[in-house]
Amino acid sequence: MLDTKTAPQEPALRIHNLHKSFGNKHVHRGVSFDLKQGEILGLFGGSGTGKSVVLRSIIGLESPDEGEIIFDNMNLAELTEKELFEVRTKISYVFQNGALFDSLTVEENLAYPLKAHAHLTKVEISEKVNHMLELIDMKGSNKLLPNELSGGMQKRAGLARAIILEPKIVLFDEPTAGLDPVNTERLLNNILSFKRRGMTGIFVTHDIPAAFKICDRIAILHEGKINLILTPEEMKNSENPLVRSFTTGAHIR
Ligand SMILES: Nc1ncnc2c1ncn2[C@@H]1O[C@H](COP(=O)(O)OP(=O)(O)OP(=O)(O)O)[C@@H](O)[C@H]1O
Numbered sequence: 001m002l003d004t005k006t007a008p009q010e011p012a013l014r015i016h017n018l019h020k021s022f023g024n025k026h027v028h029r030g031v032s033f034d035l036k037q038g039e040i041l042g043l044f045g046g047s048g049t050g051k052s053v054v055l056r057s058i059i060g061l062e063s064p065d066e067g068e069i070i071f072d073n074m075n076l077a078e079l080t081e082k083e084l085f086e087v088r089t090k091i092s093y094v095f096q097n098g099a100l101f102d103s104l105t106v107e108e109n110l111a112y113p114l115k116a117h118a119h120l121t122k123v124e125i126s127e128k129v130n131h132m133l134e135l136i137d138m139k140g141s142n143k144l145l146p147n148e149l150s151g152g153m154q155k156r157a158g159l160a161r162a163i164i165l166e167p168k169i170v171l172f173d174e175p176t177a178g179l180d181p182v183n184t185e186r187l188l189n190n191i192l193s194f195k196r197r198g199m200t201g202i203f204v205t206h207d208i209p210a211a212f213k214i215c216d217r218i219a220i221l222h223e224g225k226i227n228l229i230l231t232p233e234e235m236k237n238s239e240n241p242l243v244r245s246f247t248t249g250a251h252i253r
């Protein structure tokens with residue numbers, strides 16, 4: 001049997017030398033990093049540095065001009081749309097506003113991926129949806145429509161829908177943007193409880209306290225490359241001017 005203590009663990013995802021230009025704008029100039037199994041990796045960078053493009057490239061919504069995205073021994077950058085469909089059950093993307101279907105109730109929204117991808121009975125689907133609603137503190141919200149939910153509930157429901165197929169990796173694009181402190185705390189606690197159940201994630205954010213709370217490591221995207229990867233502790237103690245621009249909030253001023 002494989003000794004998990006000594007066997008070197010494969011990263012959950014390996015990004016190698018991504019390049020991407022839009023017209024004459026060279027956004028990624030050799031982005032490389034590993035996402036370890038079970039970690040939440042924060043991704044910091046000024047506005048327009050290409051953080052969302054990194055996430056979108058991972059699930060195939062953008063195709064890199066060069067480079068590799070290795071997941072499960074496949075290069076995601078080379079897959080067809082059909083192959084990507086399968087990958088998106090294993091890597092999911094939490095959109096900024098939750099991206100719920102407006103005309104579907106909360107339970108229909110959550111059931112949607114299960115109906116599309118899992119072979120479950122109606123009863124099993126309903127059990128899974130109810131269990132998920134409990135985990136995100138939304139027990140009993142089954143019949144509500146998205147426009148009847150608060151912003152925080154919409155985001156938590158979006159998170160629940162993204163996670164209901166138990167993907168290996170979850171990509172978060174500014175999940176706490178626009179949330180008040182109470183709802184931010186709730187969402188972060190939800191994410192942490194999914195992490196304890198084995199979720200691996202990338203967390204793009206400008207919310208430094210949120211990242212410090214939930215990330216194992218934080219990568220900084222700067223001038224088209226991952227400039228540094230540090231733990232929150234290392235980042236807090238760093239004198240590096242680029243790091244300081246984030247920890248002091250100067251990068252968004
Ligand atoms: N589909 C596209 N077509 C043309 N340009 C694009 C496209 N997607 C992104 N860009 C450009 O690429 C750059 C990086 O965009 P991206 O959305 O990844 O930035 P970001 O780091 O997520 O910024 P923010 O923090 O503001 O969300 C921007 O200059 C953006 O205008």
Ligand SMILES: [Mg+2]
Nearest residue numbers: 051052053173
């Ligand atoms: Mg973005």
